[in-house]
Amino acid sequence: MSFKSFNPPVRTLMGPGPSDVHPRVLAAMARPTIGHLDPAFVGMMDEVKTMLQYAFQTRNSLTMPVSAPGSAGMETCFVNLVEPGDKVVVCVNGVFGGRMKENVERLGGIPIVVDNAWGEPVDPNKLEDTLKINQDAKIVAFVHAETSTGVRSDAKTLVEIAHRHECLTIVDAVTSLGGIPLKVDEWGIDAIYSGSQKCLSCTPGLSPVSFNERAIEKIKRRKTRVSSWFLDLTLVMGYWGGSNKRTYHHTAPVNALYGLHEALVMLQEEGLENAWTRHEHNYRALRTGIEGLGLQFIVREDSRLPQLNAIAVPVQVDESQIRQLLLSDYNLEIGAGLGALAGRIFRIGLMGQTSNLKNVLLFVSALEEVIARLRLPVDRGAAEPPALRA
Amino acid sequence: MSFKSFNPPVRTLMGPGPSDVHPRVLAAMARPTIGHLDPAFVGMMDEVKTMLQYAFQTRNSLTMPVSAPGSAGMETCFVNLVEPGDKVVVCVNGVFGGRMKENVERLGGIPIVVDNAWGEPVDPNKLEDTLKINQDAKIVAFVHAETSTGVRSDAKTLVEIAHRHECLTIVDAVTSLGGIPLKVDEWGIDAIYSGSQKCLSCTPGLSPVSFNERAIEKIKRRKTRVSSWFLDLTLVMGYWGGSNKRTYHHTAPVNALYGLHEALVMLQEEGLENAWTRHEHNYRALRTGIEGLGLQFIVREDSRLPQLNAIAVPVQVDESQIRQLLLSDYNLEIGAGLGALAGRIFRIGLMGQTSNLKNVLLFVSALEEVIARLRLPVDRGAAEPPALRA
Numbered sequence: 028m029s030f031k032s033f034n035p036p037v038r039t040l041m042g043p044g045p046s047d048v049h050p051r052v053l054a055a056m057a058r059p060t061i062g063h064l065d066p067a068f069v070g071m072m073d074e075v076k077t078m079l080q081y082a083f084q085t086r087n088s089l090t091m092p093v094s095a096p097g098s099a100g101m102e103t104c105f106v107n108l109v110e111p112g113d114k115v116v117v118c119v120n121g122v123f124g125g126r127m128k129e130n131v132e133r134l135g136g137i138p139i140v141v142d143n144a145w146g147e148p149v150d151p152n153k154l155e156d157t158l159k160i161n162q163d164a165k166i167v168a169f170v171h172a173e174t175s176t177g178v179r180s181d182a183k184t185l186v187e188i189a190h191r192h193e194c195l196t197i198v199d200a201v202t203s204l205g206g207i208p209l210k211v212d213e214w215g216i217d218a219i220y221s222g223s224q225k226c227l228s229c230t231p232g233l234s235p236v237s238f239n240e241r242a243i244e245k246i247k248r249r250k251t252r253v254s255s256w257f258l259d260l261t262l263v264m265g266y267w268g269g270s271n272k273r274t275y276h277h278t279a280p281v282n283a284l285y286g287l288h289e290a291l292v293m294l295q296e297e298g299l300e301n302a303w304t305r306h307e308h309n310y311r312a313l314r315t316g317i318e319g320l321g322l323q324f325i326v327r328e329d330s331r332l333p334q335l336n337a338i339a340v341p342v343q344v345d346e347s348q349i350r351q352l353l354l355s356d357y358n359l360e361i362g363a364g365l366g367a368l369a370g371r372i373f374r375i376g377l378m379g380q381t382s383n384l385k386n387v388l389l390f391v392s393a394l395e396e397v398i399a400r401l402r403l404p405v406d407r408g409a410a411e412p413p414a415l416r417a
Numbered sequence: 418m419s420f421k422s423f424n425p426p427v428r429t430l431m432g433p434g435p436s437d438v439h440p441r442v443l444a445a446m447a448r449p450t451i452g453h454l455d456p457a458f459v460g461m462m463d464e465v466k467t468m469l470q471y472a473f474q475t476r477n478s479l480t481m482p483v484s485a486p487g488s489a490g491m492e493t494c495f496v497n498l499v500e501p502g503d504k505v506v507v508c509v510n511g512v513f514g515g516r517m518k519e520n521v522e523r524l525g526g527i528p529i530v531v532d533n534a535w536g537e538p539v540d541p542n543k544l545e546d547t548l549k550i551n552q553d554a555k556i557v558a559f560v561h562a563e564t565s566t567g568v569r570s571d572a573k574t575l576v577e578i579a580h581r582h583e584c585l586t587i588v589d590a591v592t593s594l595g596g597i598p599l600k601v602d603e604w605g606i607d608a609i610y611s612g613s614q615k616c617l618s619c620t621p622g623l624s625p626v627s628f629n630e631r632a633i634e635k636i637k638r639r640k641t642r643v644s645s646w647f648l649d650l651t652l653v654m655g656y657w658g659g660s661n662k663r664t665y666h667h668t669a670p671v672n673a674l675y676g677l678h679e680a681l682v683m684l685q686e687e688g689l690e691n692a693w694t695r696h697e698h699n700y701r702a703l704r705t706g707i708e709g710l711g712l713q714f715i716v717r718e719d720s721r722l723p724q725l726n727a728i729a730v731p732v733q734v735d736e737s738q739i740r741q742l743l744l745s746d747y748n749l750e751i752g753a754g755l756g757a758l759a760g761r762i763f764r765i766g767l768m769g770q771t772s773n774l775k776n777v778l779l780f781v782s783a784l785e786e787v788i789a790r791l792r793l794p795v796d797r798g799a800a801e802p803p804a805l806r807a
Contacts, residue, residue: 280622
């Protein structure tokens with residue numbers, strides 16, 4: 028056995044995440060490790076909390092990054108808020124709504140599914156109808172930005188409906204935070220989770236979450252213990268909480284938090300609204316390019332996520348071959364379809380640092396070249412290097 | 418709100434972890450992020466698995482790092498192996514044994530505690546007696562290297578006893594992996610977890626785990642579903658598993674894994690046995706220094722961990738003041754006591770990169786100076802800067 032240091036290729040990350048990480052964030056990751064109870068580190072944690080409150084547009088004091096990827100952020104919401112026997116209305120319009128349902132089941136809750144077609148937003152009327160016949164439901168859960176299909180649901184309206192029926196809300200904002208308008212306090216979202224590696228453009232591995240007072244009340248009134256020690260918020264808050272005395276819970280991922288801190292400093296420098304506008308602006312450029320190639324989005328214009336674009340695979344080409352050529356010849360990563368959409372769509376991320384005009388141009392040009400190459404007769408296709416032929 | 422980039426102080430980390438991280442590992446953390454399904458990344462994952470097998474001294478194919486800190490590694494073992502109603506014998510001789518017990522309770526298991534004094538190893542006779550009167554116990558869990566007290570238990574013997582009573586074993590090796598002899602296959606350990614930030618000297622945030630075939634059999638025979646989606650091994654293995662086709666489970670912490678890869682390359686370069694010898698060697702130097710100062714270890718010589726040393730706080734001095742002075746004047750972090758030992762001991766880590774003679778000398782000299790300073794009359798103590806007075 029004799030392994031060497033790993034030197035990754037330099038890719039352009041236009042898939043569903045991770046997105047491109049700015050050199051400032053990478054540099055922060057490499058700063059000297061200090062202890063997770065060091066006063067200097069605790070001061071940095073407070074700044075991370077404040078900047079996450081800004082990103083989420085909330086004053087919730089229980090706002091912090093979970094020390095694990097987005098799926099653990101999802102689990103943090105469900106494991107703390109759902110007790111065995113709780114009826115939870117889960118709106119499903121893609122992979123991640125399905126994962127929410129599975130979380131409810133594993134915790135002994137009773138999921139009531141509001142089923143929506145993949146590629147369409149959650150239908151508020153369906154939610155309303157479901158809540159009318161499930162008056163004992165306690166929680167409504169849905170995905171704000173469904174990463175598997177590129178669809179935005181109307182979070183504000185869905186939360187309003189849930190509250191009218193006296194339900195708490197759990198919102199998946201993994202792909203929306205930092206990319207499109209998201210206003211936790213104004214919309215009244217009770218519990219929310221996100222990921223570090225999408226529109227925040229940090230490295231993967233952390234999951235920002237936020238809980239309001241109503242959600243905390245439900246946790247305090249639990250009759251059963253939270254099944255997870257690692258994700259039990261009453262314990263985690265002893266470490267991330269507001270008091271000066273931090274008690275040891277687990278060892279925080281120190282350097283990953285340096286990275287998140289730097290990514291949030293950059294978001295603060297740009298301004299949240301400016302970041303939203305930038306994502307919208309570059310989506311429009313992508314749309315022009317995609318339509319120019321005669322390709323089609325699978326999502327209706329008014330429900331599209333500017334940061335994650337699901338494009339129908341053109342007929343007569345093998346989508347995995349296209350992805351492989353983009354990776355091998357252009358160091359360009361795009362995403363495949365998941366579940367029911369596997370093989371049928373590409374997913375083009377324009378998230379965080381990835382969202383810039385240079386990348387749009389690169390992707391549209393490279394895609395055009397690769398499609399042309401695959402449609403050429405084999406003898407001509409093999410004759411010249413692609414860059415010269417394009 | 419106007420936060421700046423965070424530049425941590427440069428500390429010497431001689432607490433219970435994180436330990437000092439080598440510049441090679443820090444540099445690896447800052448390499449360009451690539452996708453978690455990128456073929457280049459998948460190749461690196463395979464190397465990490467092979468090098469972890471070496472560190473654990475196992476051929477278990479289910480050997481990988483959990484994408485979260487050591488506490489999540491502990492939870493991975495318990496949430497997959499313990500079903501509601503399972504009787505689990507938990508040996509407790511410090512904080513982390515207590516945490517194991519809590520894991521069992523939260524999962525609906527029945528913990529049977531083998532209680533041992535803090536500062537002493539787990540008594541094999543007590544375990545044997547407990548198993549004799551609990552013939553229906555299914556699992557024995559214990560901590561190999563108890564981080565809260567600096568005690569080594571005889572893992573080989575405890576596993577033998579457990580197997581004689583047809584129990585599976587779960588072993589906490591958070592502080593032992595890479596620091597003292599640990600032989601998963603030779604000793605027959607069934608499930609084991611560790612942490613990245615101790616004797617492997619990587620940044621915190623990952624938890625290497627390993628499961629043998631018997632453990633996997635128990636998981637396959639489960640009658641109930643694993644309550645955690647994030648930590649369900651049958652799902653995680655689709656991503657970390659042996660087949661060429663990796664299926665998406667969660668987004669791996671890409672850059673943190675670069676760091677672990679580099680730390681494991683360094684372990685391979687040094688050689689595992691050499692690393693064990695180095696830890697023992699530097700402990701002996703520390704012992705000479707500590708005894709020279711007239712201070713005492715709280716653990717009997719034959720049960721001490723060379724990598725984590727619990728020293729009784731000398732009378733007439735305030736231990737928190739000593740730790741604060743070491744941090745402020747020498748940028749030197751040491752650990753406090755936890756739980757029943759809070760205020761009564763220091764914990765001196767000589768783990769991974771921290772374990773070198775330079776650090777031993779620095780610590781002994783700095784401790785001597787600080788204790789002398791605190792015992793001086795106030796007027797003299799304030800008169801001169803400490804470095805000149807020493």
